[in-house]
Amino acid sequence: MPKIPLPQRNADGSYTTSPAGMEIDADGANGQTGGVPVYAPKGFTPTPLDFLANAGGPGNWFGVVTDTGEEDGTPVKQNASGPAPGAFVSATSYRWPKLARIDPLAYVDAASVPYIVLPSHWRQEAIGVVLGCKATVEDTKTGKILEAAGVLDFGPRTKLGEASVACAQFFGVPSSAKDGGTSEKRFIYTFFPGIPAVINGVEYQLQPM
Amino acid sequence: MILAPPGRNNTTAAKLVSVIGKMLAFSCVALLANLRVSAADKNDAASKPMAISGEVRYHFRERIAHAKAGEKQFSAPATEREALPLSRLVGSDGQQAQVVEGRVAHLPSYRFAIKLSRDEGTHADKLEVNILDAAGKPLSGYPQTIANPFADASDQDGKEFEIPITKYRTQMIEKTLLAKDQHLTYVALVIKPSS
Numbered sequence: 001m002p003k004i005p006l007p008q009r010n011a012d013g014s015y016t017t018s019p020a021g022m023e024i025d026a027d028g029a030n031g032q033t034g035g036v037p038v039y040a041p042k043g044f045t046p047t048p049l050d051f052l053a054n055a056g057g058p059g060n061w062f063g064v065v066t067d068t069g070e071e072d073g074t075p076v077k078q079n080a081s082g083p084a085p086g087a088f089v090s091a092t093s094y095r096w097p098k099l100a101r102i103d104p105l106a107y108v109d110a111a112s113v114p115y116i117v118l119p120s121h122w123r124q125e126a127i128g129v130v131l132g133c134k135a136t137v138e139d140t141k142t143g144k145i146l147e148a149a150g151v152l153d154f155g156p157r158t159k160l161g162e163a164s165v166a167c168a169q170f171f172g173v174p175s176s177a178k179d180g181g182t183s184e185k186r187f188i189y190t191f192f193p194g195i196p197a198v199i200n201g202v203e204y205q206l207q208p209m
Numbered sequence: 210m211i212l213a214p215p216g217r218n219n220t221t222a223a224k225l226v227s228v229i230g231k232m233l234a235f236s237c238v239a240l241l242a243n244l245r246v247s248a249a250d251k252n253d254a255a256s257k258p259m260a261i262s263g264e265v266r267y268h269f270r271e272r273i274a275h276a277k278a279g280e281k282q283f284s285a286p287a288t289e290r291e292a293l294p295l296s297r298l299v300g301s302d303g304q305q306a307q308v309v310e311g312r313v314a315h316l317p318s319y320r321f322a323i324k325l326s327r328d329e330g331t332h333a334d335k336l337e338v339n340i341l342d343a344a345g346k347p348l349s350g351y352p353q354t355i356a357n358p359f360a361d362a363s364d365q366d367g368k369e370f371e372i373p374i375t376k377y378r379t380q381m382i383e384k385t386l387l388a389k390d391q392h393l394t395y396v397a398l399v400i401k402p403s404s
Contacts, residue, residue, distance in 0.1 A: 062394075179367040
């Protein structure tokens with residue numbers, strides 16, 4: 001599987017992808033706005049947004065925050081003061097710097113914040129700071145444009161076209177992390193390194209490598 | 210018979226009335242025929258279950274190169290997908306069904322058999338899903354039969370079914386489908402209404 005090449009830089013310093021599908025990322029959804037968390041131990045109700053297997057398992061928790069920060073640590077569960085007590089803490093690449101690594105509020109709520117997910121190597125290759133930067137999404141099928149999005153998570157090097165649950169909902173795309181998304185190549189993603197994202201009135205901080 | 214006003218030619222008026230009458234009669238017949246055809250279409254559509262499609266989704270995450278300590282070490286989950294053949298309409302024993310049958314390249318020993326059927330008596334739809342191994346035996350947990358999950362047209366999401374796979378098959382998929390540092394996390398069959 002080849003890496004997705006970084007698109008050519010636009011005159012204004014932004015980058016625009018070729019049309020791509022939209023897979024659904026629910027990472028970071030910790031119930032911050034009263035929604036359902038993405039990962040929780042078996043038996044948790046309501047049913048979490050994604051398969052627990054995508055969080056990992058004993059000895060290999062690659063998809064949730066652990067006490068040690070390593071996969072072989074113990075997954076951190078939200079305590080009674082968390083937005084979804086008992087659920088695991090899920091991370092986005094973006095983290096509010098002043099909040100602790102194990103704080104569920106330190107990450108971006110995929111259920112309420114429209115963000116896009118870029119191949120992780122673009123963070124290194126693009127000119128300017130990518131994490132936390134402004135992004136827009138255009139649906140070439142409907143002409144609908146989302147102006148206020150941001151680059152707040154990274155995906156595999158070989159995949160293009162992924163966005164948060166909230167972003168999918170904006171475009172009316174099935175938004176389940178389990179079985180939603182679309183492989184129809186109708187979305188054009190543009191991101192603006194060096195320009196902070198402002199979403200729902202919140203300004204995100206640019207986070208250099 | 211309609212009479213023409215006094216002073217007019219009665220024969221011409223009668224012809225005119227006759228032509229108009231025929232035109233009206235023809236229009237009514239055409240309209241009724243049209244209504245019958247569209248009612249038949251509706252009945253036909255109502256008796257058929259909707260077309261469906263199936264695909265296998267291989268969920269994976271990738272270790273992020275150059276992630277700093279304290280940063281997220283693995284990528285967001287993503288999927289590779291393999292589609293099953295489109296459904297075809299079959300009918301037998303007073304039942305009509307949309308059937309998907311087939312295999313996918315990266316699970317070569319599995320055969321998928323999916324049926325969305327409508328009982329002509331009750332008009333109730335049910336979805337039957339079976340995954341068989343190379344010996345023709347259903348995998349653990351299969352077959353599964355549930356009420357039509359697509360009955361609510363406002364729900365656009367598909368319906369997923371976990372596909373159990375062996376450690377060997379996991380390694381084969383990672384080797385042949387995924388790239389370096391990508392790890393298979395989950396394999397699911399997703400069934401959706403076909404657009």
